[in-house]
Amino acid sequence: MSVLKKILTTVAVTAAMVGSAAHAENIKIALVVKALGIGFFEAANKGAEEAAAELGNVDIIYTGPTDTTAEGQIEVINSLIAQGVDAIAISANDPDAVVPVLQKAMERGITVISWDSGVAQDGRQMHLNPSSTDLIGNTIIKLAADHMPDGGQVAILSATTTSTNQNAWIDAAKAVLPNYPGIELAAVVYGDDLSDKSYREAQGLMSSYPDLKAIIAPTTVGILAACQAVTDAGKIGQINVTGLGLPSEMAGCVESGATESFAIWNPIDLGYAATMLAYNIHNGAATTPGSEIPMGRIGNATLDDTGSAAMSDPFTYDKSNIEQFKSIF
Amino acid sequence: MTVTDRHIPDRLQSPLQRRLRSWETLLLAVAVAIFTFNAFASPYFLNAWNLSDATFNFTEKAMIAFAMALLIIAGEIDLSVAAIIALASTAMGAAAQFGAPTLLLVLIGLAVGLACGAFNAVLVTVMGLPSIVVTIGTMSLFRGISYIVLGDTAYGGYPKGFKVFGQGYVWWVFSWELVIFVALALAFGVLLHLTNFGRAVYAIGNNATGALFSGIRVQRVKFILFLLTGLMSGVASVCLTSRLGSTRPSIGLGMELEVVTMVVLGGVNILGGSGTIPGVVIAAVVMGLVTFGLGLLNVPGIVMSIVIGLLLIGVIALPRLWAMWRR
Numbered sequence: 001m002s003v004l005k006k007i008l009t010t011v012a013v014t015a016a017m018v019g020s021a022a023h024a025e026n027i028k029i030a031l032v033v034k035a036l037g038i039g040f041f042e043a044a045n046k047g048a049e050e051a052a053a054e055l056g057n058v059d060i061i062y063t064g065p066t067d068t069t070a071e072g073q074i075e076v077i078n079s080l081i082a083q084g085v086d087a088i089a090i091s092a093n094d095p096d097a098v099v100p101v102l103q104k105a106m107e108r109g110i111t112v113i114s115w116d117s118g119v120a121q122d123g124r125q126m127h128l129n130p131s132s133t134d135l136i137g138n139t140i141i142k143l144a145a146d147h148m149p150d151g152g153q154v155a156i157l158s159a160t161t162t163s164t165n166q167n168a169w170i171d172a173a174k175a176v177l178p179n180y181p182g183i184e185l186a187a188v189v190y191g192d193d194l195s196d197k198s199y200r201e202a203q204g205l206m207s208s209y210p211d212l213k214a215i216i217a218p219t220t221v222g223i224l225a226a227c228q229a230v231t232d233a234g235k236i237g238q239i240n241v242t243g244l245g246l247p248s249e250m251a252g253c254v255e256s257g258a259t260e261s262f263a264i265w266n267p268i269d270l271g272y273a274a275t276m277l278a279y280n281i282h283n284g285a286a287t288t289p290g291s292e293i294p295m296g297r298i299g300n301a302t303l304d305d306t307g308s309a310a311m312s313d314p315f316t317y318d319k320s321n322i323e324q325f326k327s328i329f
Numbered sequence: 330m331t332v333t334d335r336h337i338p339d340r341l342q343s344p345l346q347r348r349l350r351s352w353e354t355l356l357l358a359v360a361v362a363i364f365t366f367n368a369f370a371s372p373y374f375l376n377a378w379n380l381s382d383a384t385f386n387f388t389e390k391a392m393i394a395f396a397m398a399l400l401i402i403a404g405e406i407d408l409s410v411a412a413i414i415a416l417a418s419t420a421m422g423a424a425a426q427f428g429a430p431t432l433l434l435v436l437i438g439l440a441v442g443l444a445c446g447a448f449n450a451v452l453v454t455v456m457g458l459p460s461i462v463v464t465i466g467t468m469s470l471f472r473g474i475s476y477i478v479l480g481d482t483a484y485g486g487y488p489k490g491f492k493v494f495g496q497g498y499v500w501w502v503f504s505w506e507l508v509i510f511v512a513l514a515l516a517f518g519v520l521l522h523l524t525n526f527g528r529a530v531y532a533i534g535n536n537a538t539g540a541l542f543s544g545i546r547v548q549r550v551k552f553i554l555f556l557l558t559g560l561m562s563g564v565a566s567v568c569l570t571s572r573l574g575s576t577r578p579s580i581g582l583g584m585e586l587e588v589v590t591m592v593v594l595g596g597v598n599i600l601g602g603s604g605t606i607p608g609v610v611i612a613a614v615v616m617g618l619v620t621f622g623l624g625l626l627n628v629p630g631i632v633m634s635i636v637i638g639l640l641l642i643g644v645i646a647l648p649r650l651w652a653m654w655r656r
Contacts, residue, residue, distance in 0.1 A: 035630075036629050036630055036631060037631065061627050063627055063629070064630065065630045066629075066630035066631050066633070066634055067582075067583065069579065069582055069583070070573065070577070070579075070580075071569075071573075071580075071581065071582075071584075072630065074385075074572075074573075075385075075386055075620060075621075075624060076624060076630075078382045078383070078385065078386075078621075078624070079621060079624030079625050079627075081382065082373045082374075082376070082378075082379035082382060082383075082621075082624075082625060083371075083373050083625055083627075084373065094483070094573075094575070094577055094579075095483075096483050096485055096573070096574065096575035096577070097483075097573035097574070097575050097577065097580075099574060099575070100492075100495075100496055100572065100573065100574045
């Protein structure tokens with residue numbers, strides 16, 4: 001027993017010494033992701049490291065559970081609280097289940113923000129959305145219009161008729177149509193986010209509207225299927241397929257020319273912005289509705305009534321950068 | 330030919346020797362080693378509150394592991410425990426939407442656990458189906474019901490008092506979960522090691538037919554063990570739901586494997602017949618210390634799984650290697 005006591009005392013003393021020695025001035029920001037080993041989040045970590053390098057006195061702790069469970073994230077957050085990190089920026093597996101543990105973190109003086117997948121309002125100080133409905137609606141029309149100098153017909157190939165996100169984006173897109181003179185929205189069709197149905201709907205659009213100039217698919221399944229349909233019909237160059245897609249899946253379409261450009265949030269920017277926000281809130285930036293918090297090179301985030309903010313327009317991918325991003329996500 | 334004094338030992342090793350060579354001692358040594366390593370590796374480890382937080386990593390799983398240990402010793406297994414957590418939690422969540430008070434919620438959680446356990450028990454002991462197949466089936470069934478009820482939504486709005494089980498403290502750093510864990514460890518320790526029922530469990534695991542012919546009501550004992558496992562899943566569900574403050578159908582996903590790992594690491598023979606509750610307790614602490622300690626060092630979860638796996642293989646292989654070397 002006395003031996004054990006001696007060991008424990010030694011350990012405690014050593015630990016105390018190590019503890020004081022390791023007490024550096026650097027601000028520790030933890031980037032908690034849904035699960036490790038996902039390209040999207042690895043890219044976000046790159047952005048966080050970029051922000052840390054820019055800020056100088058920041059250490060990034062990139063961490064997350066092995067599988068996408070709330071329980072796993074809670075274990076991770078507990079160990080972050082124990083380490084006394086200064087800020088936690090989390091993309092949550094469950095908006096509600098992580099609330100109690102994040103509240104505990106905030107009680108202990110840790111800055112907590114969510115990004116990408118949000119946390120319920122009482123479990124964080126702010127939430128950063130990658131983009132907003134209005135910005136996405138505008139972007140998908142702009143992507144098509146940019147390559148239609150003479151105007152013409154476009155059609156939208158969406159997911160299901162009940163997809164909340166897609167419907168909101170399409171409404172937003174219709175609202176900005178008057179800003180793009182000469183662009184006419186011929187039809188909205190639904191491929192139900194199934195490859196084969198989306199493919200047939202795209203074929204249907206081509207035969208119904210022979211003068212069609214662009215197919216806009218605000219869904220990663222639809223855009224790929226439309227690209228395939230246009231390629232198979234030999235209409236590359238006549239019909240431009242655009243919308244929201246994943247660089248890894250879309251690389252072939254961009255190379256073949258079926259897709260001039262497409263958009264999706266940039267995970268690097270997202271990790272960068274989340275880090276900047278965590279840093280600034282830790283240093284005292286207000287998080288009341290309406291406050292503006294700087295996000296470094298990206299600009300300012302403006303908080304709405306629910307403490308959420310949108311980062312920026314979706315990021316555009318084309319021949320110039322697809323090579324770089326296709327291996328990331 | 331003269332009769333010489335021949336010494337025939339009544340046991341091969343002295344009690345002290347046996348205790349020193351036991352699985353529990355080996356595990357305890359591993360636990361102390363991990364504790365010491367953690368204390369040196371991270372300056373944040375030796376802090377009462379941090380260690381208290383670390384206990385949440387294993388308490389809920391261990392509650393189920395105690396009952397699972399008895400079940401596995403008796404030669405059966407229940408893989409539906411995590412799904413029972415989900416179903417019990419869903420039932421509690423639904424009741425909370427109608428403003429059920431804390432006590433009623435707890436009773437509902439335990440009752441659903443017990444009912445699920447009874448369902449497994451009937452299929453295995455009355456219908457004579459193999460438990461591994463039955464519980465793989467009920468695993469999908471129980472969680473499936475939760476998914477049908479909740480879909481991609483969640484239940485929240487639990488009463489304030491319900492928080493105490495997963496977030497409350499009895500005294501200083503000793504949480505309710507830790508106290509429940511200790512109480513259950515004692516209860517199951519007594520049940521397995523000091524009662525006739527416990528002897529019957531070992532007897533069934535070693536030779537079910539022999540046990541039957543010795544007058545042990547084999548099916549009834551197994552029925553009770555499934556009930557106990559269901560009940561403990563209900564207890565774990567109350568604690569986990571209270572800790573999360575909400576219910577989603579994915580709650581506790583994959584926990585059954587961690588529970589079985591804990592039981593096997595605790596020295597329970599997966600084929601039945603042997604194992605102890607102290608072993609499971611130490612195994613629970615070891616797993617908690619490993620995940621928390623590595624978490625403090627920000628070791629990625631993937632590496633953590635590898636460490637747990639190596640630990641499991643190592644602790645199982647070491648005694649065998651030791652025996653081979655001595656021969």
